[in-house]
Amino acid sequence: MKSRPPDGGVKWGIGDRALALFAPRIAARRYAARISIDNLRRGYEAARRGRGTEGWRTTGASSDAEIAVAGAVLRDRMRDLVRNAPMAAAAVQVLVNNIVGAGIQPRAASKSKTRNARVDAAWEQFSAAADAFGHTDFHGLTALAVREMIEGGDVFAIRRPLRAGVAPVPLQIEIKEADHLDDGRLLLREDGTRIKQGIEYDTAGRRLAYYLFPDHPGDVSSMFSGNSASVRVPADMVAHMFERQRVQSRGVPWGTPALRAIRDLDDWQMAELVRKKTEACMVGVVIGADEDEQSMAPKVTTAGGEDVEQFEPGMIAYARGTKDIKFNEPSSTSGVREWTMTQLYAVSAGFRVPYPMMTGDWSQSNFSSSRVGMNEFRRMIEQVQWHIVIPMFCQPIWDWFCEAAWTAGLIDSPTIPVEWAPQRFESINPLQDAQTDLLEVQAGISSMPQVIAKRGYSPQAVVAEQAAFLALTDSYGLKFSSDLRTGTAQAASGTAKSATGTADPAGQGDGAGDSGPTPDGEAPAPGASDTSKT
Known part of the structure; x- marks a missing residue:
């Protein structure tokens, strides 16, 4: 006879009680192990064995x-x-x-x-x-x-x-x-x-x-x-x-998690296409046999009396001894788009690619949702770049190159440190992103080389090109509003502020500490004042 202890735990049988009399410590450990197993079974529904998971086959292989x-x-x-x-x-x-x-x-x-x-x-x-x-x-x-x-x-x-x-x-x-x-x-x-x-x-x-x-x-x-x-x-x-x-x-x-989904989707689309082609082949059948032809075997012929062995688009077949005609009515195709989109969502998830980018269908997205989705996708791409492609492919080849170039006498050391610059992502809102970069550099959160490298360019090459261009413009006596040496970039900054609706319409502010209301009656956003002066 088995009984349940007062705490409502696992069953306590006669053998357990007998063991407790002679070896209480062993009985206690045994009972504690049973409680742990029972808790695990109750805590993880996915680990249960029964009709709900009967077809779930798993393996513990490496x-x-x-x-x-x-x-x-x-x-x-x-x-x-x-x-x-x-x-x-x-x-x-x-x-x-x-x-x-x-x-x-x-x-x-x-x-x-x-x-x-x-x-x-x-x-x-x-x-x-x-x-x-x-x-x-x-x-x-x-x-x-x-x-x-x-x-x-x-x-x-x-x-x-x-x-x-x-x-x-x-x-x-x-x-x-x-x-x-x-x-x-x-x-x-x-x-x-x-x-x-x-x-x-x-x-x-x-x-x-x-x-x-x-x-x-x-x-x-x-x-x-x-x-x-x-x-x-x-x-x-x-x-x-x-x-x-x-x-x-x-x-x-x-794409391993999506292989079955893609295959099933292709098979379904092919089956649906064949069904539609078959329905389109037969326009109608002339039926209704005479009394004396009821015993004859069913037979379908063309208008010229030839036996029908294959269907063709727009075809009308004739049954022997006909008096009536029945036109084919193709079945409805409702729900095809919804089911296809559902399958494509599964495929895009299996490939870790946003659905709009894989299909080219942006009808279900707006600016905010697409930007949030792209940010998450870009995080995954950056992880792949910096954790897989660069350390496992690019860096070994760079090390091989340095050794080969040093052997050939082109460089003076077989080991040269390197910085990698993946291609920058295209900005969804270029003006807003450029203003954010500018504010981060001015606040000291980022450096100018970091901002340049983020765009896929070499800071040294950009500085050298800029210096050469400024020297050329100086030789012709030209001045541009983008020349940061003289602080004349204020005009360009004012133009950008006008585009965002935060510029001083009367032109009376000095651009350094102007915190008055905007034309819309709202206070300017933090950092929206002219910070291009030094």
Whole structure:
């Protein structure tokens, strides 16, 4: 007989009571464990087992074990959808456009301006000829690598040193897809080193080498070239870029959560299109057989008496012994747009791309909602740039470049610090954003180099260009309102204030401390006064 204790907890049976008489401590621990299990079951509904979760199949495998089984299939299906599904192709292109854009530009950041100028000049030479196949420059390689990472899960950049004299900087970069990795190679050595999914690790888990196929395994020519065996490539010759969603060694395609949704949407649209075409083929059927033809087999013919074997648009079929005609009535298509939009919302969420950017449909957005959505999307893009693309792809290539340029005698050190400047995001409200930048610089929250770098430009290059332009205008005796040396930028600031409705209409304020009411009778916004004077 079992009973329930006074506190209303788990059941307390005869065996428990007997154990409590001889070993109370063990009985107490046993009872406490039962209470903990019961609390967990009550606290996490998703962990319950029953009819509601009967079809929920999960696994406790590691991320590497799951990727080893499903990685190749996911890559193949993702690439198939990018080739054939418009939404998948658009989502990938939006991600590449925002992550890379025109390029992620490096700038040497040593303490010597002369050294920085020399390093930047050498980088320009290397960037123009960085592609080992000669198709594009470094920024084009970055865009290709990011696309491969999104479609295939990961990508490999291979360091290709050149002989002296072949190029100004004896270095080129080769991009290899994820399929080049021999992920079937597994080995556990006696010294503790191991090979897992084609990647060799030391005893501490650091990468020692990659086993890569010289030719793509799916290329027909590789079957006859004799390069079907993988080759060991040291880890310092490879830059492996992928997104880490768990503690894992390889990545998966970004659109993996949306693959089923895209496939189902395409199948549904195709089925709906076929149904509409079928309905449009048959305009009507002449029916109503005579009494003497009731026993004859049903037969449908054209007006000329030929048997109907396939339907064509605008067709009218005749049944044998007809006296009446019935016209086809196509079914309603209500709800198609709503259902399609719902599926596209799921697809955009799976790709982490805003719905309007993926579909081009901004009808459901206004200025405020689109700006909030873009801000969140840009945070994700910046995280990818600074946590994945720059440290896993751009920085290794910069280190290779510095070593190669130093070996060639172009720079005086094999290690040069660098600053990376991703392409700036286009402003949704340029005037407001420019005023915000100006106020932040004047308040000391930001520096002018930071504001310039945020726009994707080099502060040193902008200052040098500005100085050269001012020297040119001075030689012609020209003065512009944007010349900050003489404080004449006040006129430009006043023009900007007029555009926002905060300028002094009578022109009586001195612009420094004027806190009177605006023409609309409202007090000016903080910082709206003329702060361009020094």
